[in-house]
Amino acid sequence: MIEVKNVSKKFGDKDVLKNISGVFKRGMTNMIIGASGTGKSVLLKNIVGLVIPDEGKVLYDERDFIKASKEEKKDIRQEIGMLFQGSALFDSKTVEENVRFPLDMLTQMPLDAKMDRVHFCLKRVGLENAAKKTPSEISGGMKKRVGIARAIALETTRYLFCDEPNSGLDPLTSIRIDNLIQEITQEYDITTIIVSHDMNSVMEIGEYIMFLHQGEKKWEGSNETLFDSDVPELNEFLFSNKLMRRFKNEPSSA
Numbered sequence: 097m098i099e100v101k102n103v104s105k106k107f108g109d110k111d112v113l114k115n116i117s118g119v120f121k122r123g124m125t126n127m128i129i130g131a132s133g134t135g136k137s138v139l140l141k142n143i144v145g146l147v148i149p150d151e152g153k154v155l156y157d158e159r160d161f162i163k164a165s166k167e168e169k170k171d172i173r174q175e176i177g178m179l180f181q182g183s184a185l186f187d188s189k190t191v192e193e194n195v196r197f198p199l200d201m202l203t204q205m206p207l208d209a210k211m212d213r214v215h216f217c218l219k220r221v222g223l224e225n226a227a228k229k230t231p232s233e234i235s236g237g238m239k240k241r242v243g244i245a246r247a248i249a250l251e252t253t254r255y256l257f258c259d260e261p262n263s264g265l266d267p268l269t270s271i272r273i274d275n276l277i278q279e280i281t282q283e284y285d286i287t288t289i290i291v292s293h294d295m296n297s298v299m300e301i302g303e304y305i306m307f308l309h310q311g312e313k314k315w316e317g318s319n320e321t322l323f324d325s326d327v328p329e330l331n332e333f334l335f336s337n338k339l340m341r342r343f344k345n346e347p348s349s350a
């Protein structure tokens with residue numbers, strides 16, 4: 097579980113995050129959603145320690161990340177897997193070398209054990225036959241899978257952060273990636289936080305959703321309750337496209 101308590105952040109005189117609190121539970125796909133420029137990525141950066149909040153706390157299973165010693169921070173970082181926007185793979189390395197990268201950087205494991213782990217992770221994401229390929233030889237969806245395999249390569253992974261995991265993917269591949277992230281979250285009992293403005297993803301896997309608007313948390317809930325809200329900013333966000341407006345105006349056939 098990750099708890100964010102009263103987090104605020106200013107850049108210059110601009111309040112980018114205003115007193116944000118929320119609980120991201122273990123074994124659940126938690127999402128931070130909102131329009132562009134509303135503070136989603138800055139909140140994620142505050143959670144992972146790339147940005148230090150001006151005020152507030154970030155607790156990793158009760159461990160205060162901001163106040164933690166260097167050693168404690170190192171321990172927490174070993175438990176974090178990141179799936180970056182655009183996958184961020186090394187083009188010159190093979191798929192297998194990309195997945196091995198965190199093991200090379202952060203562990204003293206013998207090579208045999210590393211390779212076993214790499215192949216286990218590649219198998220889990222359905223890429224056991226692509227181990228020797230380079231990123232330029234595989235599709236966008238496969239690259240995301242490599243990114244997921246790399247994010248869970250460390251056996252210590254307890255937290256998974258995904259920044260726009262579906263960017264650049266077609267809707268069907270996006271849903272497959274969403275489902276894979278959700279399965280892995282449940283299977284390994286990970287606390288997953290996904291930053292997204294993809295409504296398909298939100299509806300597919302948004303078990304806990306935090307909606308940000310201009311740096312403020314305006315709503316929280318699940319994909320089950322998303323459409324019951326009377327928060328104008330959320331409704332404006334949800335019904336910003338024609339398809340959703342049509343869905344809103346169609347009487348239910350149920």
Ligand SMILES: Nc1ncnc2c1ncn2[C@@H]1O[C@H](COP(=O)(O)OP(=O)(O)OP(=O)(O)O)[C@@H](O)[C@H]1O
Pocket residue numbers: 107112130131132133134135136137138139293
């Ligand atoms: N390092 C920084 N210095 C100054 N301003 C910043 C910095 N990082 C982000 N901002 C500003 O903070 C605001 C929120 O940015 P953020 O990247 O969190 O938005 P976002 O909701 O993730 O948007 P998008 O969906 O487009 O990625 C923006 O106005 C951005 O310009």
